[in-house]
Amino acid sequence: MSINYAILGLLSYKSMSGYDLKKIIQDSEFMPWSGNNNQIYKALTELHRQGLVTNEVLFQESSPTKKIYTITKEGLAALKEWILSPVENSEIKKPFLVHLAFAGQLDRNELNDLIDRYERQVEIQLLMSQNYKQNTDFLSGSTELEKTVWSFIKANIRRTYEMELNWIKDLRNAVANIQKY
Amino acid sequence: MSINYAILGLLSYKSMSGYDLKKIIQDSEFMPWSGNNNQIYKALTELHRQGLVTNEVLFQESSPTKKIYTITKEGLAALKEWILSPVENSEIKKPFLVHLAFAGQLDRNELNDLIDRYERQVEIQLLMSQNYKQNTDFLSGSTELEKTVWSFIKANIRRTYEMELNWIKDLRNAVANIQKY
DNA sequence: TGTCTCATGTAAGGGGTTACATGATTCC
DNA sequence: GGAATCATGTAACCCCTTACATGAGACA
Numbered sequence: 381m382s383i384n385y386a387i388l389g390l391l392s393y394k395s396m397s398g399y400d401l402k403k404i405i406q407d408s409e410f411m412p413w414s415g416n417n418n419q420i421y422k423a424l425t426e427l428h429r430q431g432l433v434t435n436e437v438l439f440q441e442s443s444p445t446k447k448i449y450t451i452t453k454e455g456l457a458a459l460k461e462w463i464l465s466p467v468e469n470s471e472i473k474k475p476f477l478v479h480l481a482f483a484g485q486l487d488r489n490e491l492n493d494l495i496d497r498y499e500r501q502v503e504i505q506l507l508m509s510q511n512y513k514q515n516t517d518f519l520s521g522s523t524e525l526e527k528t529v530w531s532f533i534k535a536n537i538r539r540t541y542e543m544e545l546n547w548i549k550d551l552r553n554a555v556a557n558i559q560k561y
Numbered sequence: 562m563s564i565n566y567a568i569l570g571l572l573s574y575k576s577m578s579g580y581d582l583k584k585i586i587q588d589s590e591f592m593p594w595s596g597n598n599n600q601i602y603k604a605l606t607e608l609h610r611q612g613l614v615t616n617e618v619l620f621q622e623s624s625p626t627k628k629i630y631t632i633t634k635e636g637l638a639a640l641k642e643w644i645l646s647p648v649e650n651s652e653i654k655k656p657f658l659v660h661l662a663f664a665g666q667l668d669r670n671e672l673n674d675l676i677d678r679y680e681r682q683v684e685i686q687l688l689m690s691q692n693y694k695q696n697t698d699f700l701s702g703s704t705e706l707e708k709t710v711w712s713f714i715k716a717n718i719r720r721t722y723e724m725e726l727n728w729i730k731d732l733r734n735a736v737a738n739i740q741k742y
Numbered sequence: 743t744g745t746c747t748c749a750t751g752t753a754a755g756g757g758g759t760t761a762c763a764t765g766a767t768t769c770c
Numbered sequence: 771g772g773a774a775t776c777a778t779g780t781a782a783c784c785c786c787t788t789a790c791a792t793g794a795g796a797c798a
Contacts, residue, residue, distance in 0.1 A: 397748095397749075397750090398749080398750070398751095399748065399749050399750075402749095417749095417750075417751065417752085418751090418752080418753095420750095421750065421751060421752095422751095440748090440749095442748095443747090443748055443749075444748060444749040444750070445749075445750085446748085446749055446750080447749090447750080
């Protein structure tokens with residue numbers, strides 16, 4: 381899954397600059413790219429070379445010149461083809477599970493502390509994902525279908541954190557009920 | 562989070578060769594490394610250089626010579642320090658969510674098909690994670706604490722897939738109830 | 743005065759991936 | 771005869787990350 385298709389997808393909603401794309405991708409929780417300059421500007425150069433986007437240079441007073449990118453009909457076709465192509469498997473990295481796997485090295489207090497710290501970490505992530513007022517309202521605003529899928533994307537993230545919090549509580553109880561250490 | 566600590570952790574359970582470590586890491590669902598040769602053998606060379614492991618060369622008839630790695634007391638100290646160090650945030654990459662974000666490009670049938678295919682994909686992943694008889698029984702076998710944490714690691718993965726399947730069902734219902742496309 | 747935002751781009755380095763290399767034994 | 775397992779290692783490549791570079795205006 382290349383960032384190029386995510387960029388095409390965002391441009392299918394609205395024409396915008398590399399800088400705008402960068403902010404959206406960086407702030408998004410479900411797009412798995414950091415959105416650093418190198419990625420964005422290299423991707424846009426490549427998409428332009430392939431004729432999937434065009435750009436219009438916009439001179440501004442009191443701000444740097446920017447390039448507004450617009451998706452072409454070839455770009456829309458490539459986007460649709462990609463959306464329907466096989467979906468890569470999810471990748472889930474939870475460093476906590478690796479720490480936990482070797483909890484045999486810890487005493488009771490140290491393990492409880494590790495679990496407590498992880499719980500607070502996940503609570504913070506859940507709060508941030510809920511409080512986050514996206515500057516991407518235009519992305520979820522147009523049709524009823526689009527509103528639905530974007531709300532479900534948010535719900536997917538929220539449920540992931542909620543599941544994790546429930547699991548942590550069960551883990552803590554199970555650990556507390558162990559007699560011998 | 563470096564693979565080096567995962568290797569130290571595995572060696573804290575049992576001394577073994579790079580080849581053994583490779584198989585365990587490749588087969589494990591929660592250790593986020595592919596476990597290719599380059600990673601494993603480079604990590605072992607580095608751990609050896611740092612004095613965190615020692616190795617013993619073992620000549621065999623009818624099999625290649627192998628090196629059995631054993632964790633040192635410095636290695637155990639480094640491992641424990643790492644387990645108690647701050648846990649990195651989880652990273653969750655779900656390419657399906659990116660496809661879904663641009664579902665506005667699809668008609669009803671195409672979207673339903675996309676959802677159905679993802680559901681089957683997750684069902685298969687859930688089945689594989691359940692049916693998987695680990696050759697790492699020795700890892701979960703020693704103390705009650707270790708048995709508990711390893712069963713919770715498995716449960717975490719299982720619950721992740723179950724949550725996803727529930728979410729897919731809700732998504733399908735919500736999409737079906739949309740009148741206008 | 744220093745930091746933030748806007749705006750685009752480059753350079754260096756680190757980590758990961760696949761593929762190559764060897765060679766005996768076992769299984770189909 | 772061909773593939774898989776055991777076993778260790780190297781080489782080339784790609785992607786991603788951080789940091790550098792420029793420069794004006796706004797805000798504290």
